[in-house]
Structures are given as structure tokens and as C-alpha cells.
Amino acid sequence: MKTALPKILFAICVTVFAFFPLTDTDIWWHLASARDFLENGLATDDPFCWTASKSPWINVHLYFQLALYGVEHFAGTFGLVALKALLWGLVAFLWILPVKRKILPVHFALLFAFAFLFRYAFECRPILLSMLFLGIFWNLLPQLEKRISAKWILSTVVLIAVEWIWVRMQGLFPLGFVLAFCAIAFSFQDLSLSGKVGNGIFFVLLLLTPLAHTQGVLLWLYPLELLNRLVGGNASSQIFSQQIAENRAPTTLLAQGENQAAMIALLVGIFISAFAILRHRHLAKPFQIAWLVIGIFLAATAERNLTLFFFPFASIVLSHSGELLSLRSALEKNLSVSKKMFSTSLQIFTVLGFAFVVGTFVRSLPAYFENGSFKTISAERLPSGAVEFMRSNPQSVSSRLFNDDRSGGYIEWKLPGVKTFADGRFILKDSTFLANYLKFSEKPEEFFSFADSLSIQRALLPVRYIPLWIPLAKALEQNPEWTCVYQDSVYAVWDHHRILVMDALTSDYHEKIAVLDIRDSSVHVLASGNDILHPDLWKNK
Known part of the structure; x- marks a missing residue:
């Protein structure tokens, strides 16, 4: 295949694979943050949660959020899906662009297969912009190896400008x-x-770019917390790295039976990369090899870093013909396999690989549609019905909500007046918060005293797709003081509901004078006097 055509086709394939409904629930938090910035300016304290967050509150995603907000405002969620698909396609093209070797059909088949297996990593998250900016660096940094010229100056100016934008896109x-x-x-x-x-001057200026922003020093220091979270340097980061799904290592996810096909492909890719690096000294430029090693480390420690490995892997390893030539030589020497037989076998493998991937992808497409229309949102991940119930049945001002982290951002976007317990910004929480939060999933009986002490009168939890919260959901269902006021196939809402019998004591008799329903910090008299003996009053109480 000619050099340009497979690169364009690879970008198109990634674009198609990335065109699936919005699945990442953080996007709603990003949209809510953009709206809050436009209404109230740059926040220094958490504007969304009633639980304590670290201060000052640093929002490194601001530019990403504003871009999303603009697209959602003018083109809705379909615009967000289309934008993410197109940008992931551009990312793929940028990373494969520097490849000068001829990309054989079998190489393209491998690119195609790995992109398909990793397709659900192509989400609408800030990592998308980080991969885009890294792709620009990947293409322009070779100019720094040459003498200073107009191209050198232009490249350094572009890289510094990109870095300045990146500082407010992602940590x-x-x-x-x-x-x-x-x-x-x-x-x-x-x-x-x-x-x-x-x-040297360019690198110093690059390091100083965060200081050109408001909160520059805090922005510069922010990524240290990300590194700490990755390696588990303190109690908070250890809990985060071990318990939060996308921060678990691929081996952990594989052992737990989650996302197995992609994790197997990731581990195979890491093994192939390590073997290729050791075998071929001139696989690519030294800085590119170094970056691939960094990508291997990042992907091996957390699933969320998969794309940081995949694209340099595609650019360096999957496009390299050395392994195929070595394999052909070994077969010719040890098994007397002719060049023609080897070539025919590769062609068969390529055709079968394409057919399998295309067939599997086509079979998965019906899940993207509902009633003949494309679904822009993965509804089973969102408490849409529960949030509409909460909109129609608001809590009192003094009561508080308990919710899981995946629903927090959506609540903040749809119900801007409601403060949440958590919204997925765990980097802003300390180890005590994280330990208590996860403890309720393991020891749900401890939730009730916690709720009483903090005036939590409502709980919103997933009841189907997230096993972590099933034990607490069952405990709420069995507790007579909590009533399920809304439930659909994915989420449920419980309200704190206590029945108190008020007694009147005199010197001659002990008379029950009223039954009070205390719900959501408000009091309702259900009955008084002789009416409290009516059997209908005590049903399900």
C-alpha cells in the first residue's frame, strides 16, 4: 500500500470506531463546570459538593470544558459524539504521519484490529486533547534536532503555544x-x-508556560498529585489506585474478568513492544523509543492510560517490518517455508483478520440505536429518570443527598441547585473521605448512623450495572426508616422516612396523642387521638 493511503484509512477507521454514544460520566461534570464559570467566574472552592474538598479548588480542565459547552449548546450531544470521533481520527493521523516506511496490508490489519479492541477508550475525555497535543509534539520535535532555522523557530513557537493551551485542558x-x-x-x-x-532556552520557556495563567504556580504543582495518585504515594492515592475502576492495572482487571479482550490485547501489545525494542536498536528515533517505554509503564499501571501507549505503539511497532522479515527468515530456515507460501499465508491472515473485525463491529452496531435512531448517550450509565423525579420532588434546603460518584456530575448538570455527595473528582478528596465512601459499599449498615449525623435525607444509587453499590441498595430497601420513592431499571431513590409516636403523660393515664411522619426534615401529622389505632396507618411501617 502507498504510504499516505493507509495513514488516511487508519484515521478513518479510528473515527468510525470512536463514533459511539457518550459513555464517560465525567462529561456532565465538565459541562456543569463550564456553566458555573460563565455564570460566576473562576471558582476557588468546590461549587458542587456539600462534602469538603481540598482548597484552593483547581480546575485544570477549563478550556476543555468551555469547548464542550459551546459544542453542546449549538449541536447538542450528537455534536459531542461527532466531535470526539473526528478528533480521535485526527489523533490517529498525527501519530502515524511520521512513519516513512511502507505500511504493508498485514501491518494495517494489525492497526485495524488493535484500534477495534481499544475502541471504547476513545471517549470524550480530556485525554483526547492530551493525545492531540502529544501528536503535535511527536511531529514537530524532530525539528529541534536540526540547526536553527525558520522551521525551528516556527516549531518552537507552536509547541509553546500548544503547551500554554494544554495547561488548562488537562493535568x-x-x-x-x-x-x-x-x-x-x-x-x-x-x-x-x-x-x-x-x-535550552526553548525548554526553559516550555517549563514556564503554566506561570502565564491565573493560578500559575498551583497549576504547575497540580500534576504532582496526579503522579502521586498513579504510584500510590499516600493513603488517599492508594485507595484511589486500587479501588476506582479505571485506575486499576490491566492485570487486575483481567483477573476480575472486566474488559478482558482489550486487556489481553493491551498486555500482548506491551509484550510485543518490549520484544521489538530489545531486538531492533534502530526501531525509531531514540526519543520516540523512550516515549514508548513511558507509555508502556503508564498503561501497565492503569487502564485509563491505554491510549498513551496505543498510538506510539501503532506508530513505532505495528508499522515496522522487521519482525515480519525475521519471522520469514526463521520459517525459511527451520521449516523450509518458501517466500511464496509465507506471502500467501500473510494474505489469508490479513483477509480473515479484516473479516472478523468488520463482522464483530457490525454485530455491535444495533446497541448504538434505539427505535431506529442513534443514541447519543449511553442511558444505562445515567440516572436520567431518577434526576427527573428529583426535579419534581425537591428536597428541603436543610437536607442533604448521598449519591455515587458516577451520577454526581449528571446531577450537577441537570439540577444546578442540588449539592452532591461526590462527583468523581476524587483527586480533591482526602483519604478519610475515600475510605468512608467505599466503606459504605462493604459495610452498608454503617451508612445509616453516618446519614443521621450529617442530615442525609435522600440517597440515589445504581441498582443494576455497578455491583459496588448493590449491598447498600439492598440495605436501604430493608431499612424501615428509608423508603424507595423512585426506581427504574438502573437507578433508585430512597428518602429518609421515620415514624415517631408522641406520647402524652398525665398522672392518671398514658395516651398516644399523635403519629408523626418525619421525611426530608419536614413533619407531617398522620393521625391523632383515636385515629392512631386505624390499621391502615400502620401498613408497611
Whole structure:
């Protein structure tokens, strides 16, 4: 295949694979944050949760959120789906663009298969912009290995501008520092004096870009917390890395039977990459090899880093012909396999691989549609019905809500006046909060005293697709003081509902004078006097 065609086709394939309903629940928190910024300015304290968050509250995603908000405002959720698909396609093209070798059909089949297996990682999250910016770095950094020229100056200006935007897109912006450092360090000895000075000045300016923002020092320090969370440097980060789904290692997910096909493919890709790096000294530029090693480490520690590995893996390893040539030589030597037989076998493998992936993908498409229309939102991940119930049946001002983290952002987006217990921004919470939050899923009986102490009068929890909260949902169902006031196939809402019998004591008799229904911090007299003996009053109480 000609060099340009497979690159374009790869980008198109990734675009098609990424065109699926919105599944990541953080997107609603991002939209709510953008709206809050436009209405109230840059927040320094958590505007959404009634539980304590670290202060000052740093929002590194602001530009990403504003872009999403604009698209959602003018094009709705379909616009968000289309945008993410197109941008992931652009990411794929940028990463494969520097490949100068001829991409054989069998190479493309491997690219196609891995992209299909990893397709659900192509979500509408800030990592999308990080991969886009890294792709720009991937293409422009080789200019720093050459003498200072107009191209060198233009490349450095573009990279600094990209880094400045990246700082307010996602906390992974230091990856630009790392990639630039690798490119400069590995070529430093071969540079002229002017080249060394120029690259040194560029790198210093790159490091200083966060300081050009409001909260610059805090933004610069923010990624240290991300690194701490990745390696489990304190109690909070250990809980986060071990218990929160997308932060678990692929081996852990595989052992727990979650996302098995993608995790097996990821581990196979890591093994192939390690083997290729050790076998071929000139697989790619040294800084690109170094970045692939970093991608391997990041992907091996947390599932959420899968795309940080996949695209350099596609650019360096899957497009390299060395392994095929080595395999052919070994077969010719040991098994007397002719070049023609080897070529025919590869063609058969390529055709079968394409057919299998296309067939599997086509079979999965009906899940994207409902009543003949494309679903822009994965409804089973959202408490849409429960939130509408809460809109029609609001709590009193003094009462509080308990909710799972996946529903928090959606509640904040749809019900801006409702404060949530959690919304997925666990980096803003301490270890005590995380331990208590997860403890309720393991020891649900401890939730009730906690709720009483903090005036929690309503709970919203998933009852089907997230096993973590099933025990607490069952405990709420069995507790007579909590009543299920709404339930659909995915979420349920419970209200705190206590019956107190008020007694009147005199010197001659002990008379029950009233039955009070205390619900949501308001009091309703159900009955008084002789009416309290009516049997209908005590049904299900």
C-alpha cells in the first residue's frame, strides 16, 4: 500500500470506531463546570459538593470544558459524539504521519484490529486533547534536532503555544515537558553550540508556560498529585489506585474478568513492544523509543492510560517490518517455508483478520440505536429518570443527598441547585473521605448512623450495572426508616422516612396523642387521638 493511503484509512477507521454514544460520566461534570464559570467566574472552592474538598479548588480542565459547552449548546450531544470521533481520527493521523516506511496490508490489519479492541477508550475525555497535543509534539520535535532555522523557530513557537493551551485542558500537560526533554537530551551531543543554547532556552520557556495563567504556580504543582495518585504515594492515592475502576492495572482487571479482550490485547501489545525494542536498536528515533517505554509503564499501571501507549505503539511497532522479515527468515530456515507460501499465508491472515473485525463491529452496531435512531448517550450509565423525579420532588434546603460518584456530575448538570455527595473528582478528596465512601459499599449498615449525623435525607444509587453499590441498595430497601420513592431499571431513590409516636403523660393515664411522619426534615401529622389505632396507618411501617 502507498504510504499516505493507509495513514488516511487508519484515521478513518479510528473515527468510525470512536463514533459511539457518550459513555464517560465525567462529561456532565465538565459541562456543569463550564456553566458555573460563565455564570460566576473562576471558582476557588468546590461549587458542587456539600462534602469538603481540598482548597484552593483547581480546575485544570477549563478550556476543555468551555469547548464542550459551546459544542453542546449549538449541536447538542450528537455534536459531542461527532466531535470526539473526528478528533480521535485526527489523533490517529498525527501519530502515524511520521512513519516513512511502507505500511504493508498485514501491518494495517494489525492497526485495524488493535484500534477495534481499544475502541471504547476513545471517549470524550480530556485525554483526547492530551493525545492531540502529544501528536503535535511527536511531529514537530524532530525539528529541534536540526540547526536553527525558520522551521525551528516556527516549531518552537507552536509547541509553546500548544503547551500554554494544554495547561488548562488537562493535568497531563507535563507530558509535553517529558517528551520535549527526551527529544533534546538524545540529540544534544550532535547539536551545534547555537542549537544547544536555542534548545535550552526553548525548554526553559516550555517549563514556564503554566506561570502565564491565573493560578500559575498551583497549576504547575497540580500534576504532582496526579503522579502521586498513579504510584500510590499516600493513603488517599492508594485507595484511589486500587479501588476506582479505571485506575486499576490491566492485570487486575483481567483477573476480575472486566474488559478482558482489550486487556489481553493491551498486555500482548506491551509484550510485543518490549520484544521489538530489545531486538531492533534502530526501531525509531531514540526519543520516540523512550516515549514508548513511558507509555508502556503508564498503561501497565492503569487502564485509563491505554491510549498513551496505543498510538506510539501503532506508530513505532505495528508499522515496522522487521519482525515480519525475521519471522520469514526463521520459517525459511527451520521449516523450509518458501517466500511464496509465507506471502500467501500473510494474505489469508490479513483477509480473515479484516473479516472478523468488520463482522464483530457490525454485530455491535444495533446497541448504538434505539427505535431506529442513534443514541447519543449511553442511558444505562445515567440516572436520567431518577434526576427527573428529583426535579419534581425537591428536597428541603436543610437536607442533604448521598449519591455515587458516577451520577454526581449528571446531577450537577441537570439540577444546578442540588449539592452532591461526590462527583468523581476524587483527586480533591482526602483519604478519610475515600475510605468512608467505599466503606459504605462493604459495610452498608454503617451508612445509616453516618446519614443521621450529617442530615442525609435522600440517597440515589445504581441498582443494576455497578455491583459496588448493590449491598447498600439492598440495605436501604430493608431499612424501615428509608423508603424507595423512585426506581427504574438502573437507578433508585430512597428518602429518609421515620415514624415517631408522641406520647402524652398525665398522672392518671398514658395516651398516644399523635403519629408523626418525619421525611426530608419536614413533619407531617398522620393521625391523632383515636385515629392512631386505624390499621391502615400502620401498613408497611
